[in-house]
Amino acid sequence: xxxxxxxVEELSKEEKAYFEKAIISARNNYxxxxxxxxxxxxxxxxxxxxxxxxxxxxxxxxxxxAEICSAIxxxxxxxxxxxxxxxxxxxxxxxxxxxxxxxxxKSIRLVAKEQKIDKDTVRRRRDHLLNEIKNILGDENNV
Amino acid sequence: xxxxxxxxDEEILYLFEKYKxxxxxxxxxxxxxxxxxxxxxxxxxxxxxxxxxx
Numbered sequence: 001x002x003x004x005x006x007x008v009e010e011l012s013k014e015e016k017a018y019f020e021k022a023i024i025s026a027r028n029n030y031x032x033x034x035x036x037x038x039x040x041x042x043x044x045x046x047x048x049x050x051x052x053x054x055x056x057x058x059x060x061x062x063x064x065x066a067e068i069c070s071a072i073x074x075x076x077x078x079x080x081x082x083x084x085x086x087x088x089x090x091x092x093x094x095x096x097x098x099x100x101x102x103x104x105x106k107s108i109r110l111v112a113k114e115q116k117i118d119k120d121t122v123r124r125r126r127d128h129l130l131n132e133i134k135n136i137l138g139d140e141n142n143v
Numbered sequence: 144x145x146x147x148x149x150x151x152d153e154e155i156l157y158l159f160e161k162y163k164x165x166x167x168x169x170x171x172x173x174x175x176x177x178x179x180x181x182x183x184x185x186x187x188x189x190x191x192x193x194x195x196x197x
Binding site: 004027029030031 | 144145146150153154157158162165166169170172173179180183184186187188191
């Protein structure tokens with residue numbers, strides 16, 4: 001029997017049906033084998049979408065609230081009225097920097113990363129603030 | 144059928160190219176093209192169409 005050349009001739013009806021059936025069975029086998037993986041991917045995706053829709057704003061608000069609360073708490077830490085006034089007059093970034101450094105014991109690198117400034121800037125600001133505080137305390141001792 | 148499942152590589156590649164839309168359509172999961180599934184289908188077809196090779 002002569003060999004059929006598939007480069008020239010079309011597939012017969014049966015061959016085409018067989019070809020399609022093979023594709024479908026390969027697909028079904030793949031889905032069966034990877035059922036858990038495919039479903040978990042879909043779930044994760046839908047969870048992320050729900051998260052994005054509902055809670056991004058809430059998360060941002062909570063984070064801001066926590067930061068403002070910590071800055072206010074830091075002000076209240078100082079019972080000395082002169083020192084309290086000085087600390088109150090500091091900018092928000094300066095207060096947050098001191099709070100992170102001395103209350104949360106974070107490293108300079110972390111604080112710089114949080115505030116998106118250079119490490120040297122953090123050191124410089126810290127030294128300046130500590131000098132100011134020392135001066136205030138020194139004045140009080142002299143009086 | 145398929146010359147007793149003894150097609151050469153050239154013929155198989157030709158069939159892949161000819162039936163590309165059908166294969167690609169079957170390679171979608173949740174409306175997204177899945178490359179692994181596409182590869183799996185082609186591998187399955189290749190094994191089927193060459194199983195009569197000596």
